Amino acid sequence: MGMNWLGLVAVLSLWAGGLSAAPVEHSPRPLPRAGVVVANGVQSPRLINDARDDISTQRPRARPVPVASTPLILSTKTPEFDRWLAAFRGRALAQGIRGDVFDAAINGITYDPKVIERDRNQSEFTKTIWDYLDTAVSDLRIANGKKALERQRDVLEKVEAQFGVEKEVVVAIWGLESAYGTFKGGNDIIGSLATLAFDARRSAFFESQLVAALKILQAGDVAPRTMTGSWAGAMGHTQFIPTSYLTYAVDFTGDGKRDIWGEDPADALASTAAYLNRFGWTKGQPWGVEVTLPKGFDYASANRKNTKLPSAWAQLGVVGIDGKPVQDHGEASVLLPAGSKGAAFLVFKNFEVIERYNTADAYVIGVGHLADRIKGGPAIKGGWPLGDRALTLSEREEMQRRLTAKGFSTKGIDGKIGPLTIQAVRDYQRSINQVPDGYASLAILQKLRS
Secondary structure, three states, X not given: OOOEHHHHHHHHHHHHOOOOOOOOOOOOOOOOOOOOEOHHHOEOOOOXXXXXXXXXXXXXXXXXOOOOOOOOEOOOOOHHHHHHHHHHHHHHHHOOOXXXXXXXXXXXXXXXXXXXXXXXXXOOOOOOHHHHHHHHOOHHHHHHHHHHHHXXXXXXXXXXXXXXXXXXXXXXXXXXXXXXXOOOOOEEHHHHHXXXXXXXXXXXXXXHHHHHHHHHHHHOOOOXXXXXXXXXXXXXXXXXXXXXXXXXXXXOOOOOOOOOOOOOOXXXXXXXXXXXXXXXXXXXXXXXXXXXOOOOOOHHHOOXXXXXXXHHHHHXXXXXXXXXXXOOOOOEEEEOOOHHHOOXXXXXXXXXXXXOOXXXXXXXXXXXXXXXXXXXXXXXXXXXXXXXXXXXXXXXXXXXXXXXXXXXXXXXXXXXXXXXXXXXXXXXXXXOOXXXXXXXOHHHHHHHHO
């Protein structure tokens, strides 16, 4: 382009002038990231929720970030992206980002079409829950989790004592998010977030994440090119997005930095425990317990809103795999992640807390079951409908359209198998004298087509 960054800003200052800061998209369930899915093909965000409440009391003091030693040369292949960066600079500075921090962070980044391709193609990345669990809780991951726990036992025991979250649960999240620090992601976070913020699909949300990432750099926790992670902006050992990092990450080592990227995972593990603690983790309460259901079980009662003490469920015939009532750890609901033909669980409030990290049932079960296995617990005993496959996005949308057309409204066509679609499936199953388990299977779609 033949012009350095400051020169480009000067040329575009009039064009950019008057632009207000982009609105921040506040979502309790931020963007999806490819790779983790649930039965029925509901895409998992696999990211920590957008931060709202500040619990971090160990923030480091701000330190200057070194200015790039060479002039910034923008890509000559994407002039629209360059113009967007120039305009965004003004918005970032208006939100407290120093000019030297911005220039050092943006130095050398270019529009990355591979990031957009990943973002566009997520919806079809689907697995059944049993396929997912085969990987998430494989023998190798269990063995590696036990080794990781032993390597970090001193840190994890201190983390558990301070935040009241069992070390096995923290290790399980670490294992699912980065294979115990092995795969933390190599994307340049600033470059990826700038690309996504420039794109129109969720520009406001990603711009808010980009500003948060710049605030992290301004605080001095990490250098610009060391801030790496997933293509979608998740960072470090346990994959925090920037806004969540700002609110929940802690400096557990006391070195003045909240370092979730480095070889030492202490800050990342403690930050994960702090996050779970903030959302109400109850130490000693299981995430869930596998159960058996009685003959003639009312599958309509398998509803997350229908909670009872396990002793009350036992009176209805819902008992542990050993045939004994589950201990009264608190109110619980029956969860059937693969319908009446799959394993059944009583899930407690801690299930909901893990959901704050990731909304997908498969992920929560994966974390909980991996933690149990690392602790020495047994494998899931119940079977799965192995002949089924996950529905594609187009098939999920088709199911919703066909259900609605038959009078069982899903209140919208979005391809997400949530509570409204599950209830519509249940109602349809009742109308055709099938077990009303709400399982949105291929067989149900085929029945709807007939």
